[in-house]
Amino acid sequence: MKIDSITKLDKWRKEILTKQKTIKTKVLICLGPGCLAGGSDLILKEFQTLLKKKKIKDISVESVKKTGCHGFCARGPLVIIEPLGIFYSKVKKMHVKDIIEKTLQKGEIIEKLLYKDPNTEKIYKEWRKIPFYARQQKIALRNVGQIDPDEITDYIANGGYAALAKILKSMKPDDVIEQVSKSGLRGRGGAGFSTGRKWATCAKAEENPHYVLCNGDEGDPGAFMDRCIMEGDPHTVLEGMIICAYAVGSQEGYIYVREEYPLAVVNLQKAIDDARKYGLLGDNILGTDLCFDLKISKGGGAFVCGESSALMRSVAGEIGEPRAKYVRSVLKGLHDKPTVLNNVETFANIPVIIEKGADWFSAIGTKKSTGTKAFSLAGKIKNTGLIEVPMGIKLKEIIYDIGGGINDNREFKAVQTGGPSGGCLPADKLDLEVDFDTLADNGSMMGSGGMVVMDDRTCMVDVSRYFLNFLVEESCGKCVPCREGLFQLHKLNEKICEGKGTEDDLKLMENLSETIISGSLCGLGQSGPNPFLSTIMYFRDEYEAHVNKQECPGGVCKNLITYRINDDCNGCMACLSVCAAGAIKGKKKEQHIIDEVKCDRCGACFAVCNINAIDII
Amino acid sequence: MIIDSNKIQKVIDDSPQDKKQLIMILQNIQQEFHYLPKESIGLVSEYLGMPQSTVYSAATFYKSFSLVPRGENIIKVCKGTACHIKGADLIIDQLDAGIGIKPGQTTKDMKYTIEVVNCVGACAMAPVMIVNDKYFGEVKCNRATKLAKTG
Numbered sequence A: 001m002k003i004d005s006i007t008k009l010d011k012w013r014k015e016i017l018t019k020q021k022t023i024k025t026k027v028l029i030c031l032g033p034g035c036l037a038g039g040s041d042l043i044l045k046e047f048q049t050l051l052k053k054k055k056i057k058d059i060s061v062e063s064v065k066k067t068g069c070h071g072f073c074a075r076g077p078l079v080i081i082e083p084l085g086i087f088y089s090k091v092k093k094m095h096v097k098d099i100i101e102k103t104l105q106k107g108e109i110i111e112k113l114l115y116k117d118p119n120t121e122k123i124y125k126e127w128r129k130i131p132f133y134a135r136q137q138k139i140a141l142r143n144v145g146q147i148d149p150d151e152i153t154d155y156i157a158n159g160g161y162a163a164l165a166k167i168l169k170s171m172k173p174d175d176v177i178e179q180v181s182k183s184g185l186r187g188r189g190g191a192g193f194s195t196g197r198k199w200a201t202c203a204k205a206e207e208n209p210h211y212v213l214c215n216g217d218e219g220d221p222g223a224f225m226d227r228c229i230m231e232g233d234p235h236t237v238l239e240g241m242i243i244c245a246y247a248v249g250s251q252e253g254y255i256y257v258r259e260e261y262p263l264a265v266v267n268l269q270k271a272i273d274d275a276r277k278y279g280l281l282g283d284n285i286l287g288t289d290l291c292f293d294l295k296i297s298k299g300g301g302a303f304v305c306g307e308s309s310a311l312m313r314s315v316a317g318e319i320g321e322p323r324a325k326y327v328r329s330v331l332k333g334l335h336d337k338p339t340v341l342n343n344v345e346t347f348a349n350i351p352v353i354i355e356k357g358a359d360w361f362s363a364i365g366t367k368k369s370t371g372t373k374a375f376s377l378a379g380k381i382k383n384t385g386l387i388e389v390p391m392g393i394k395l396k397e398i399i400y401d402i403g404g405g406i407n408d409n410r411e412f413k414a415v416q417t418g419g420p421s422g423g424c425l426p427a428d429k430l431d432l433e434v435d436f437d438t439l440a441d442n443g444s445m446m447g448s449g450g451m452v453v454m455d456d457r458t459c460m461v462d463v464s465r466y467f468l469n470f471l472v473e474e475s476c477g478k479c480v481p482c483r484e485g486l487f488q489l490h491k492l493n494e495k496i497c498e499g500k501g502t503e504d505d506l507k508l509m510e511n512l513s514e515t516i517i518s519g520s521l522c523g524l525g526q527s528g529p530n531p532f533l534s535t536i537m538y539f540r541d542e543y544e545a546h547v548n549k550q551e552c553p554g555g556v557c558k559n560l561i562t563y564r565i566n567d568d569c570n571g572c573m574a575c576l577s578v579c580a581a582g583a584i585k586g587k588k589k590e591q592h593i594i595d596e597v598k599c600d601r602c603g604a605c606f607a608v609c610n611i612n613a614i615d616i617i
Numbered sequence B: 001m002i003i004d005s006n007k008i009q010k011v012i013d014d015s016p017q018d019k020k021q022l023i024m025i026l027q028n029i030q031q032e033f034h035y036l037p038k039e040s041i042g043l044v045s046e047y048l049g050m051p052q053s054t055v056y057s058a059a060t061f062y063k064s065f066s067l068v069p070r071g072e073n074i075i076k077v078c079k080g081t082a083c084h085i086k087g088a089d090l091i092i093d094q095l096d097a098g099i100g101i102k103p104g105q106t107t108k109d110m111k112y113t114i115e116v117v118n119c120v121g122a123c124a125m126a127p128v129m130i131v132n133d134k135y136f137g138e139v140k141c142n143r144a145t146k147l148a149k150t151g
């Protein structure tokens, strides 16, 4: 069936809604990356098998829906029963029968599967009330975790493609650009450039054709927002891109997806095929003159390919080396033609901005950073997961109110934002408001939205070493300051981790950083020293402890620590069986000891001892 | 391992003869053989009419390509930021002890290959390990070898 007019789309939407009304109860099973790692695919199968056999009033196999990431990954696998919003967490396959027989059949709640807030001991029945969710506001993620990403009808039932219909019916390309500009939307991929301005420049460019590209490379290690959008709500990316194509006059677009995200590729491809089938993509979209088609381009696992000019080369089948940007890529982009490149989340915001209007959007967030931002919360924080919050929210609200605080109630040390180009913010910056400019003014950056929380057992010198190592591997090697400079910076950092560094090395590192920043061609090199610079700015005492006292306060750097078993040891032998160096001796139920000479400080014993009987000194 | 050049040629012939598709062609070959057999560099260069050096440089630039054969079972350990601070190195050490290879290596019997990857987007469940495309979250180091062997 081709939907070749806006009237037909409206009619189709009504039909879908009428049909969906007959399904009274919906069981949502999260198949996002976190829950999948916990085996939620097996839970889905179990529901389908059991429901096929059973006859329950108002409930059928159709009531069961797979969704993308619902957000609260730490409690996964999640099963949510709508419309009541019953939130079952840490569900296992064996619970499925109970859920069907008790909750679906009799309306009973299974208490042990509900979420209990470890901080307040309060038990929550409905997900919307849980503090983790209550503080959030979802725009880009509005459908993620709520709909089946494979069903275009689910997207349409939730208002999908209405924004596209609206522009085709009542807006000129310039009106669209004006709305996007007025909304204040800034690119969510890192740099925060005005989306409206970018579109306007491309629209005006005289050369043809114009291209629309979506950056789904998400190379920042520790970030998974874009993955969750592409997997959980692929049509919103498509709709955002089609609207952009209309605004800038493009007929051809590409979504660049990193190859580590195979499910994102599958779900996007299904969305593209469906959209094409129904006439929402391809020639004469919704029966109008708009023609635009999309292809997926798979990345090859190179971080630098997230950079705009490198990405465009990679899409063109070349090696993803950045080029000097004397001419901006919006004018000379893919195949040297005018090109709009936006991030996945940027595009996901577009349909909502068009539908609800620029004023509605710009009223959210702060004056210069409007709207919301999606973050992935990870690291040593209780409530790891995917969140979306209004810009301007305080860091501590994210970490404590939403994130629930630090694991094992340990002490907060730092939060890393912005990935390898960003930095680490210490405890006294927890009052900062999260927006593009505040984070940049404080030595970090918004980046794409990865937030990795670190506790007192993280070594900041090691964190810097980690990122430098990452960047040395990922530098494309085109310019010397980046290729050689980062290499030497990493070597010096390593020397400090080994306890062999000096004060002079620290100075040299700071000097070298300046050279790398000023002499590198692309953002990778220009921001490469940031993880080092931000950690030495806020955690100089840790560097000095390594250099002057040969101590690692975080207890991480192998050369500077010793593991020792204390009197609490109950002789469970767990450490002994995991020690590959054969450095642990002891009998069952007797205190064990570590041979410090044989021990190579791998830390495995420490990780497996359940009663904290091993000290790091 | 001996790979029949005709088989490689067939994969190549099924791909569009377009220089822009270089990376896609290499991806198709890798999909079929799990690595890029030596012969494929020459065959692709002939097919697309570009120097071998260009094909070779693309094959070495992108991390997802392997120029050496990989084992039957691919074990990936995530070393993204979240996994790093939650103990990814412990997993790597335990796999080294349990299977006897380091990241980037393959066992002599071609059964296992261990690879390190940068973030697979399941950071909330860090540390993460992937055995033949199946994800495992919150991996305890003392279970790593068993997971790797039994999946």
Ligand SMILES: Cc1cc2nc3c(=O)[nH]c(=O)nc-3n(C[C@H](O)[C@H](O)[C@H](O)COP(=O)(O)O)c2cc1C
Pocket (backbone or CB within 6 Å): A186, A187, A188, A189, A190, A191, A192, A193, A195, A215, A216, A217, A218, A219, A220, A303, A304, A305, A306, A307, A308, A309, A341, A342, A343, A344, A346, A448, A522, A523, A524
């Ligand atoms: C080394 C490097 C890596 C980048 N990686 C990404 C990425 O993975 N995803 C992304 O959206 N932007 C990334 N960017 C930013 C892009 O170059 C570009 O600014 C962005 O995609 C534009 O979209 P936006 O305006 O919607 O943010 C990266 C930049 C650099 C310098």
Ligand code: SF4
Pocket (backbone or CB within 6 Å): A304, A321, A322, A474, A475, A476, A477, A478, A479, A480, A482, A483, A520, A521, A522, A523, A524, A525, A526
């Ligand atoms: S700064 Fe680094 S990554 Fe960027 S072009 Fe130069 S060498 Fe390549």
Ligand code: SF4
Pocket (backbone or CB within 6 Å): A565, A568, A569, A570, A571, A572, A573, A574, A575, A576, A591, A592, A608, A609, A610, A611, A612, A613, A614
């Ligand atoms: S794991 Fe802990 S309690 Fe068990 S033997 Fe080792 S040190 Fe003792």
Ligand code: SF4
Pocket (backbone or CB within 6 Å): A563, A575, A578, A579, A580, A581, A582, A583, A584, A594, A598, A599, A600, A601, A602, A603, A604, A605, A606
């Ligand atoms: S740190 Fe590693 S090598 Fe040392 S005793 Fe513990 S398990 Fe053995």
Ligand code: FES
Pocket (backbone or CB within 6 Å): A030, A031, A032, A033, A034, A035, A036, A068, A069, A070, A071, A072, A073, A074, A076, A077, A078, A385, A386
């Ligand atoms: S993956 Fe299920 S909640 Fe995130």
Ligand code: FES
Pocket (backbone or CB within 6 Å): A221, A222, A223, B078, B079, B080, B081, B082, B083, B084, B118, B119, B120, B121, B122, B123, B124, B126, B127, B128
């Ligand atoms: S850091 Fe390991 S999955 Fe993201």
